[in-house]
Amino acid sequence: MREVPLSLNSQEFLSSVLKEGLRPDARGGYDYRDIKISFGPQWGHAEVLLGRTRVLARVSTTVAQPAPSRPNEGSLFFNVHLSPLSSSKFSGARSDFSTVVTRLLERTIKETRVIDTECLCIVAGEKVLNLRVDITLLDFAGNVIDASCIAAMTALSHFRRPDFIVNGEEITLFSDKDRDPIPLSILHVPITCTIGFSGEKILVDPNDEEESVMDGYVSIATNTHHEICYIYLGGGVTLTPALVSKCCEISSLKTQEISAQITKSLDEDSALRRKAGTDRPSAISSLTLQEKLDRLYVEDRTNKRENLQAEDGIESATFGSITIRYIDEMDTMDEDGVVALSESAAEPAQTIPDTSQEEESFPGF
Amino acid sequence: MLGTLENSIRVRPISSELSILGNCDGSARVKQGNSSVMVGIWGPVEVKQSKEDPEKCVIETTVKGATGQGSPLDKMYEEAVRQTCEQVVITSAHPRTCIQVIVQVESEDGAILAVMKNALCLALMDAGLPMRSMFAGVSCAQQENEELMWDPTAEEEEESTAQYTFVYENSRNNVIYVHCTGESTVEQYMLALQKSRQVATEVFGFYRESFEKLLRKDVKFQMLLPPIIKGEILEEPE
Numbered sequence: 001m002r003e004v005p006l007s008l009n010s011q012e013f014l015s016s017v018l019k020e021g022l023r024p025d026a027r028g029g030y031d032y033r034d035i036k037i038s039f040g041p042q043w044g045h046a047e048v049l050l051g052r053t054r055v056l057a058r059v060s061t062t063v064a065q066p067a068p069s070r071p072n073e074g075s076l077f078f079n080v081h082l083s084p085l086s087s088s089k090f091s092g093a094r095s096d097f098s099t100v101v102t103r104l105l106e107r108t109i110k111e112t113r114v115i116d117t118e119c120l121c122i123v124a125g126e127k128v129l130n131l132r133v134d135i136t137l138l139d140f141a142g143n144v145i146d147a148s149c150i151a152a153m154t155a156l157s158h159f160r161r162p163d164f165i166v167n168g169e170e171i172t173l174f175s176d177k178d179r180d181p182i183p184l185s186i187l188h189v190p191i192t193c194t195i196g197f198s199g200e201k202i203l204v205d206p207n208d209e210e211e212s213v214m215d216g217y218v219s220i221a222t223n224t225h226h227e228i229c230y231i232y233l234g235g236g237v238t239l240t241p242a243l244v245s246k247c248c249e250i251s252s253l254k255t256q257e258i259s260a261q262i263t264k265s266l267d268e269d270s271a272l273r274r275k276a277g278t279d280r281p282s283a284i285s286s287l288t289l290q291e292k293l294d295r296l297y298v299e300d301r302t303n304k305r306e307n308l309q310a311e312d313g314i315e316s317a318t319f320g321s322i323t324i325r326y327i328d329e330m331d332t333m334d335e336d337g338v339v340a341l342s343e344s345a346a347e348p349a350q351t352i353p354d355t356s357q358e359e360e361s362f363p364g365f
Numbered sequence: 366m367l368g369t370l371e372n373s374i375r376v377r378p379i380s381s382e383l384s385i386l387g388n389c390d391g392s393a394r395v396k397q398g399n400s401s402v403m404v405g406i407w408g409p410v411e412v413k414q415s416k417e418d419p420e421k422c423v424i425e426t427t428v429k430g431a432t433g434q435g436s437p438l439d440k441m442y443e444e445a446v447r448q449t450c451e452q453v454v455i456t457s458a459h460p461r462t463c464i465q466v467i468v469q470v471e472s473e474d475g476a477i478l479a480v481m482k483n484a485l486c487l488a489l490m491d492a493g494l495p496m497r498s499m500f501a502g503v504s505c506a507q508q509e510n511e512e513l514m515w516d517p518t519a520e521e522e523e524e525s526t527a528q529y530t531f532v533y534e535n536s537r538n539n540v541i542y543v544h545c546t547g548e549s550t551v552e553q554y555m556l557a558l559q560k561s562r563q564v565a566t567e568v569f570g571f572y573r574e575s576f577e578k579l580l581r582k583d584v585k586f587q588m589l590l591p592p593i594i595k596g597e598i599l600e601e602p603e
Contacts, residue, residue: 002411040399040401040471040472041399041401041472041474042399042472045431045471045472047471052387054385054386056469056471058431058432058472060432060433081429083405083429083467083469084405084407084427084465084467085386085389085392085403085405085467085469086386086388087388088388088407088410092427092429092467132432132433134431134432134433136429136469138386138403138469139385139386139387139388140388141387141388
């Protein structure tokens, strides 16, 4: 579908207004738009609404062989999809801009070692957990870079990886129901702040209209320790060193505000999940003593190889010389245990309160 | 909301958000339990010359999964979405154009094809495209003990022996799309087909509510809509 360009009249109007230091949405030059962060039912599912720009981030994990150069580290992979849902500008195929955003996220998050990738190692040189972050742009209203970065950092902070144990050559990967998944170890939180330039004027967080008339932009990633992590200069604008350091100051201040908001929304989400009982899928707290003992017994049995192959409810998968087993504890429990577990798992999932106001809910029939 | 379902039929809470994307011509997000799908519609827009049809508009569909690379299953969903669209949308109203349908799965927890169809219907209505009727998707899984379970979660689907997805239209209450996997007897299939219609009626009631809520925000329609009385039961036009 063909992109509809901004009319010449609108372009003229915008440039003249920006020259006077006014912005079309009545913001000041240094104002950031409102950010809304919401979470999905699964771990690592975050949606960020920056003004009207809507970005969905999903984190997933797979077991794979590590790169020979880094045998004891898992990897982090970013995939940016500029969906045609968002604007007629984007076709959904890989474009120059999606490559820019992907590279920027890699430089900001992967290369500044935000995630302690050594924690993702299962067996050095044999098996590691690889993380994949899928970023989807759902609605476009400017500043995709910042929205993607906030979404990626929020989703990574929200994500829980599956627990595993290694015993000799055997690896046991637990499902969320069997053992509580573990948060990633995040070493620092870099956030990008994009600043547009229109003549002499500075436009923090440019929207789609401003993006179409500005001369260029700079995206500066800083973290809460006032450290600069990455600077990207786009659009072919030239900056004086004084302006660069001014932009760094602005970026650093905005990062403080945004990361505080991310922390706040994560806290709110975990409070909601705790209330609904979905924060710990294994729901150990609701088990009786006998059930807890059953669990220990199952865990203990995993250490004995010969018993396991014939057992019901244990599926094994072989990857090369290593066997990975998925243990389904539900089957090994008595009838009551199964009922208690499935109730605690199914009921609260329906009661996750939705933060969106526009939502029209239709509770059970 | 109609509360006409049998006690044996239980479905997860369903919710919708309409017109949430600012650039699309029509959009809707439907959540059923932990399954969530966003559908956006562009159209009628210009069409590539090679695909142009002088008699009707061309429908292009894209389905994207929540995580990972695209899979062959997405292609199957694309075809399913296109078929339903072609059946329902009056394509002859806009010859030499194209309607682009983009389906983005946000989180997947069972009954995904039914959620897609429901979101698709709401998005088509939101885009204001001429349609012959509305349609509603209903998913149903048959358990090992031959009991039927409506709107199953991913786990329930995995444990079941057969899964059905039916799409009903509301002008003559006919079936317009069926997707089945697994093994079942003809009697079981017929029972599922018959009982699922009740769920579809509920979904049509839900569409009505969603749209009333959307239109109430618009001054133009406020006068036309009945006032909200607490506990009022909305009647489905037969």
